[in-house]
Amino acid sequence: MVAPKQFLDYVEANSTRFIDRLAEAVAIPSISGDASRRNDVFKMAAWVKAELEKFGVKTDSIPLGKQHIEGQVLDLPPAIVGRIGDDPKKKTILIYGHFDVQPANVSDGWNTDPFKLHFDKETGKMFGRGSTDDKGPIMGWLNVLEAHHKQGLPLPVNLRFCFEGMEESGSEGLDDFIAAEAKKGASGWFGGVDAVCISDNYWLNDRTPALTYGLRGLAYFNIVISGPGADLHSGIFGGAVFEPMNALVALLGKLVTQDGRILIPGVYDGISAADADELQIYENLDYSVADLEAAAGGHIAVSQDKATVIMARMRNPSLSIHGIEGAFSGVGAKTVIPANVGGKFSLRLVPPQQPDDIRAKVEKYLHEEFAKLNTRCSMKIEYLHGGIPWVADHKHWNYEAAKIATESVYRKSPDFTREGGSIPVTLTFAENLGVNVLLLPMGRGDDGAHSTNEKLDVSNYIQGTKLLGSYLYEVAEITGTKA
Amino acid sequence: MVAPKQFLDYVEANSTRFIDRLAEAVAIPSISGDASRRNDVFKMAAWVKAELEKFGVKTDSIPLGKQHIEGQVLDLPPAIVGRIGDDPKKKTILIYGHFDVQPANVSDGWNTDPFKLHFDKETGKMFGRGSTDDKGPIMGWLNVLEAHHKQGLPLPVNLRFCFEGMEESGSEGLDDFIAAEAKKGASGWFGGVDAVCISDNYWLNDRTPALTYGLRGLAYFNIVISGPGADLHSGIFGGAVFEPMNALVALLGKLVTQDGRILIPGVYDGISAADADELQIYENLDYSVADLEAAAGGHIAVSQDKATVIMARMRNPSLSIHGIEGAFSGVGAKTVIPANVGGKFSLRLVPPQQPDDIRAKVEKYLHEEFAKLNTRCSMKIEYLHGGIPWVADHKHWNYEAAKIATESVYRKSPDFTREGGSIPVTLTFAENLGVNVLLLPMGRGDDGAHSTNEKLDVSNYIQGTKLLGSYLYEVAEITGTKA
Numbered sequence: 001m002v003a004p005k006q007f008l009d010y011v012e013a014n015s016t017r018f019i020d021r022l023a024e025a026v027a028i029p030s031i032s033g034d035a036s037r038r039n040d041v042f043k044m045a046a047w048v049k050a051e052l053e054k055f056g057v058k059t060d061s062i063p064l065g066k067q068h069i070e071g072q073v074l075d076l077p078p079a080i081v082g083r084i085g086d087d088p089k090k091k092t093i094l095i096y097g098h099f100d101v102q103p104a105n106v107s108d109g110w111n112t113d114p115f116k117l118h119f120d121k122e123t124g125k126m127f128g129r130g131s132t133d134d135k136g137p138i139m140g141w142l143n144v145l146e147a148h149h150k151q152g153l154p155l156p157v158n159l160r161f162c163f164e165g166m167e168e169s170g171s172e173g174l175d176d177f178i179a180a181e182a183k184k185g186a187s188g189w190f191g192g193v194d195a196v197c198i199s200d201n202y203w204l205n206d207r208t209p210a211l212t213y214g215l216r217g218l219a220y221f222n223i224v225i226s227g228p229g230a231d232l233h234s235g236i237f238g239g240a241v242f243e244p245m246n247a248l249v250a251l252l253g254k255l256v257t258q259d260g261r262i263l264i265p266g267v268y269d270g271i272s273a274a275d276a277d278e279l280q281i282y283e284n285l286d287y288s289v290a291d292l293e294a295a296a297g298g299h300i301a302v303s304q305d306k307a308t309v310i311m312a313r314m315r316n317p318s319l320s321i322h323g324i325e326g327a328f329s330g331v332g333a334k335t336v337i338p339a340n341v342g343g344k345f346s347l348r349l350v351p352p353q354q355p356d357d358i359r360a361k362v363e364k365y366l367h368e369e370f371a372k373l374n375t376r377c378s379m380k381i382e383y384l385h386g387g388i389p390w391v392a393d394h395k396h397w398n399y400e401a402a403k404i405a406t407e408s409v410y411r412k413s414p415d416f417t418r419e420g421g422s423i424p425v426t427l428t429f430a431e432n433l434g435v436n437v438l439l440l441p442m443g444r445g446d447d448g449a450h451s452t453n454e455k456l457d458v459s460n461y462i463q464g465t466k467l468l469g470s471y472l473y474e475v476a477e478i479t480g481t482k483a
Numbered sequence: 484m485v486a487p488k489q490f491l492d493y494v495e496a497n498s499t500r501f502i503d504r505l506a507e508a509v510a511i512p513s514i515s516g517d518a519s520r521r522n523d524v525f526k527m528a529a530w531v532k533a534e535l536e537k538f539g540v541k542t543d544s545i546p547l548g549k550q551h552i553e554g555q556v557l558d559l560p561p562a563i564v565g566r567i568g569d570d571p572k573k574k575t576i577l578i579y580g581h582f583d584v585q586p587a588n589v590s591d592g593w594n595t596d597p598f599k600l601h602f603d604k605e606t607g608k609m610f611g612r613g614s615t616d617d618k619g620p621i622m623g624w625l626n627v628l629e630a631h632h633k634q635g636l637p638l639p640v641n642l643r644f645c646f647e648g649m650e651e652s653g654s655e656g657l658d659d660f661i662a663a664e665a666k667k668g669a670s671g672w673f674g675g676v677d678a679v680c681i682s683d684n685y686w687l688n689d690r691t692p693a694l695t696y697g698l699r700g701l702a703y704f705n706i707v708i709s710g711p712g713a714d715l716h717s718g719i720f721g722g723a724v725f726e727p728m729n730a731l732v733a734l735l736g737k738l739v740t741q742d743g744r745i746l747i748p749g750v751y752d753g754i755s756a757a758d759a760d761e762l763q764i765y766e767n768l769d770y771s772v773a774d775l776e777a778a779a780g781g782h783i784a785v786s787q788d789k790a791t792v793i794m795a796r797m798r799n800p801s802l803s804i805h806g807i808e809g810a811f812s813g814v815g816a817k818t819v820i821p822a823n824v825g826g827k828f829s830l831r832l833v834p835p836q837q838p839d840d841i842r843a844k845v846e847k848y849l850h851e852e853f854a855k856l857n858t859r860c861s862m863k864i865e866y867l868h869g870g871i872p873w874v875a876d877h878k879h880w881n882y883e884a885a886k887i888a889t890e891s892v893y894r895k896s897p898d899f900t901r902e903g904g905s906i907p908v909t910l911t912f913a914e915n916l917g918v919n920v921l922l923l924p925m926g927r928g929d930d931g932a933h934s935t936n937e938k939l940d941v942s943n944y945i946q947g948t949k950l951l952g953s954y955l956y957e958v959a960e961i962t963g964t965k966a
Contacts (some may be wrong), residue, residue, distance in 0.1 A: 005745045024572040025609075026569050030713075031811075033814070033815035033816065034813070034815065035814075036816075047850040069814075069815075075855045102817060103813060103815075103817075104815060109713065109714070109822075112861060117690075126762065127611050129638070131642065132960070139777060141540070143663050145766055147882055148723030157951070166736075169815060170816070199845070202719065206632040209664065212838050216718060218718075218818070219819070220619055222816075224780060224783075227779075227781050227783045228778055228779045228780050228783060229591070229779065229780015229781055230592065230931055230934045230936060231591070231931075231933065231934040231935055232779055232829065232931075232934055233904060233931075233932050233933040233934065234700060234801070234805065234829060235701075235902070235903045235904025235905055236685065236777055236778075236796065236902075236903050236928070237775075237778075237783070237796065237903070237931070238796070238802070238803045238831050238903060239743045239794075239795040239796055239799055239801025239802075239831065240743075240775055240778050240781040240784060240785060240795040240801075240901070240903075241781075241784060241785060241794050242741060242742070242776070242783045242785060243803055243804065243808070244805075245803070245805070246739060246804055248733040248740055249736045249739060250736050250741065251730055251734040252736075253732045253733050253735075253736035256729060258725060258729055258730060258733065258858045258891070259725070259857075259858075262722075277914060284668055285931035292723055292724070295719075295720075296710075296715055296720055296724050297696065297711050297712015297713055297822075298709075298712055298822075298859075299859060300710045300711060300724040300725045300859045301723060301724060301725075301859075302673060302722070302723060302724060302725060302729060308681045309723050310723075312722040313719065313720065313721070313722055313723040314536045317721055317722070318717070318721035318722025318723075319721070319722075320717040320721045320728070320729075320818070320820050321726065321728040321729055321732055321810075321823070322717070322728070322803045322808060322810065322811040322818065322820075323728070323807065323810030323811030323812050323817070323819070323821060324806065324807050324812060325811075325812055325813065325814060327804075327805065327806030327812070328805040328808075328814035328827060329807060329808055329810070330516075330586060330696060331516070331518075331552075331553055331921035332517070332518075332552075332586075332652060332798050332810065332867075333653070333705075333805075333827065333867040333868055334516065334585060334586060334805055334806070334827070334933070335701070335803070335805065335829060335904075336585075336805050336933055336934070337803050337805075338805070338806060339592075339781075339935075340932075341779075341964045344655045344811060344816065344817070346816070346818060347715060348718060348721050348722065350719065373741050374741060374742075375741045375742075376781075376782060376783045377783060384815075385814040385816055389661075390901075419718070419719075420721060420722070420723075421718025421719055421818075422718055428710050429707035441510045445719070448713060448714075448715075448716075449716050449719070450714070450715075450716040450717075450817070450818060450819055451713045451714040451715055451716065451819070451822075452713045452714055452822075453713060463563065470692070477751075
């Protein structure tokens, strides 16, 4: 343990205030996918910027251009960048996080208001949209900054920050900014960065910390089927017209088998089977089918074999159908023939799959299958967003430092995992800065990111804050760059 | 023409006020299928009751019991009953209508606020939820009452009224009331009724009035598939678990072919093919495939053959998929695996199909198909509501009177039609009162009942008011019961 006691004690002593900080952040419904909430995303950006500045970080708010959404043209939320420390003898670590969140409504099945942090002291769980994804981790960094700033402690590394407000909507605008900024070299916000740390994923389970060195990519589609000029009464028109929902359901039914085999031709091209060594990695993880089912809240694993299930979530592609836009989605019995329906589905990708190639294969397949339907409805395929899959070198000092910090704080060796979700910006940093990127999760596998009753355990928040700080000290220690 | 000029002139002279009356009714969002709007349905009931009383009708508000909906127990909206006239020498006509409406949101694609009547003077169209289904016709009866009451004109028949507020939600509670009231005979609200008139359907097209002597029945289902304990992140769980949406889409895809052939075994049992005489009726109707496609707003007819298309909407069963509850239905790209999804679909039934028998066949088929999926998700089938199909004697004096009145007002012979929609109460009246029931539509085939931008043409409203009044005079004339 190289992190000073002064830092660790401050975190412990100020945990109540740190929880209040998270509550303040959760209370801003910064939903990037909902145009009507765009002002809240801007509000959240300004809030994060002000917090950083309180603790001595020089910041800027970077406009990222315009977004065309739902027939409107909106300003994209800005990226908030920051820098603190310019000691050439220290390592420079770039921190990424996102302050936007997924949609959430009480009517989806939340037990409490999703935008009011609910701390259940009995279970130690803090419920709220963004508690774990990804406001908790951002607050963790702010807590680390506060602990050093308030006590006049020097930071062990130089820090750079890049916090965005469009992660849940494809990080629109950010890639261009990162690429342009990277080209500026030393004069840019990311000049001299030695490694990147992203805290935006989860432990495999609820007991063993994890370091993550791989991510699946994403290709998200909307099949839009149109027919009538407006919604029709099924009594008046049912039977006499081709119905868009009927065509959509037929197409959605041709994407994937019940147990998850994707039916789009060529989609598995180039993906190798796991060899014995790789299988051993999965067998070693502190994870079981029971863990997966506990996190999912149901006996619904596609297999009872541990490695099969772990590979299904980490290293194999998948396809999920998310829902239908434009059809009747309320309670009760509406006898409508919806006029325009959009079927949303996405694929999770693994190396060597590339979103553009997958997109071409999906579109070709859907056009062929649509033609077979012989409906007089029309089809349009929208490609909503995509991200490339990624795997990093987990022997790098960046991972070593995080491993030692984890062992110090949690008294446990971390699982080395690949993650099923996509964080496309990971790849953008890796490619544009040419440095190692570490995924250092704060939350647990049962946090319910994107789900109802999303939560962060208070111990993960407070220990996690210590972990983030300790990681910075271990970076300095392991690279011999202590001030 | 036997209706007095004094009546017809009054309607013409007061048309602006009659439009205001409709606007007032549309402004009350009496959505029976939405528990949060239940108070508005009660408000609408009280409004209708008060209007009837203004014009000398004795009324009562009949409580219909409780409804279990969305985990709540709500009071059902009352039926508003009324009586005016007790002359034993006159015929007694029972009028039915419903003052509840389908859900409507601007976000569904309305051009104007659905609960603010928008009168486009250029096209003569009055837009608003309930304008044609079924507030317009109820206002028509109120207009007829006002014209007689204000001018001291005696009504040519005795009238009884039964207006309900749950038609769009299966007329819950009404059947029991009608049955109980019918049993009371002369002492009940429906004592001495000679015939029933219901104005709650539409012309086939936009130019020729219609009288309707048949209705399809309904059987409405919700296939509920459950799996995870809560919504899951598709990145974290995609591929590793059985997904409810995947199972639901597979089942919905097994219900009906693209061109409308229902795939549920036994569903067509007992339905005879149309013979040459019956085909001739359809060939004679003032209706074309172009009319259907104009009303639907798209070139989506299942056939280019007139009789085939007419039979598809009038005399053959159909199956429509309405939407999915519990899945992602918003705009944008949410990467969720929904935990509980409900697929809503319904069948339109024709004689001799019976809802209970169809329900058994649907449930058997779905259980068989679900078992084949081999998913670990679970399925539950909810039967949301049903109605029996119906055909009446269209040679009865009730229809003759309406035919002559139509020819007087519109200078055109009406189409004799069967209708695709269900109005289960039609059958309830026919069975419990043992009298002829007439469906006398006010609106046109392109009104968009249940759809976005529902409208009623002002000419149909004003001429329709004259038609309703004239029909009463023709009843007295043709049955020789003039006062």
